[in-house]
Amino acid sequence: MHALLLECAAAEKDFLLAELWERGTRGVIEHERPPDRFLIEAFFPDPFPPEPFAAFRPRWEPVEEVNWARLTMESFEPVLAGERFFIVPDWRDDPTPPGRMRLEIHPGVALGTGYHPTTQMCLEAMEKHLRSGQTFLDLGAGSGILSHAAALLGAGRIIACDTDPQAAAAAAENLARAGVSAVLLVGSWDCLVGGVADFAAANISPDAAIALAGELPRLLRPCGLAVLSGFEPSAMAPVREAAVAASFEILEETARDGWAAITVRRRS
Numbered sequence: 446m447h448a449l450l451l452e453c454a455a456a457e458k459d460f461l462l463a464e465l466w467e468r469g470t471r472g473v474i475e476h477e478r479p480p481d482r483f484l485i486e487a488f489f490p491d492p493f494p495p496e497p498f499a500a501f502r503p504r505w506e507p508v509e510e511v512n513w514a515r516l517t518m519e520s521f522e523p524v525l526a527g528e529r530f531f532i533v534p535d536w537r538d539d540p541t542p543p544g545r546m547r548l549e550i551h552p553g554v555a556l557g558t559g560y561h562p563t564t565q566m567c568l569e570a571m572e573k574h575l576r577s578g579q580t581f582l583d584l585g586a587g588s589g590i591l592s593h594a595a596a597l598l599g600a601g602r603i604i605a606c607d608t609d610p611q612a613a614a615a616a617a618e619n620l621a622r623a624g625v626s627a628v629l630l631v632g633s634w635d636c637l638v639g640g641v642a643d644f645a646a647a648n649i650s651p652d653a654a655i656a657l658a659g660e661l662p663r664l665l666r667p668c669g670l671a672v673l674s675g676f677e678p679s680a681m682a683p684v685r686e687a688a689v690a691a692s693f694e695i696l697e698e699t700a701r702d703g704w705a706a707i708t709v710r711r712r713s
Contacts, residue, residue, distance in 0.1 A: 582642035589616030651680035
């Protein structure tokens, strides 16, 4: 086992932790360095090139095995997302704030803990535009968190797919645990029939988002909507251009903490 040591300012800590969990850390320990700095230890089975964390003075150190389950449970705190969601680990019993829907997560190997800005921007677009009774399409299901959120928002049917069998298995387990009924497929959007959804969400890479823009007119019903995220603001322009070229109307563009999302509507 190895620990990736990172130094950050207090204002950067939450963003950095979200990045580490999305990267697949087995656990995190925070060491406060007054007045407003932190030393973060993130544990991974094997080291990897630390360039994505270059701004935080990364360095690797070998460590002995630790109790990952305990560390994980201690690291996750409830968080508010958008106007309606309360994201909370499923082992906690924190009361749901009034007016919020409880979105319980079970962190695992699949992407999508709900703590990353891209996931939260997708949730915000969904709570604003997804209507009760509509068919929701989750492209790149990850942990299944967006499908779970769609169920809470009243989606009439949920279809989710992921090219990673391990992620699809995690999504199936998490959705079953939440009592969410969904059609879950292992594969890409190529396996889907046309006109299958009213609303689609895809938290994917910029290249995949550009490719998906050309497929969305086939997948969505007339006037269907989609939220695309998973890329940095610098990639917004090419994603936008691909959506416009596919006859989509741009409804919203959002950027937060170095990440971006775009919500589009198919022209009838």
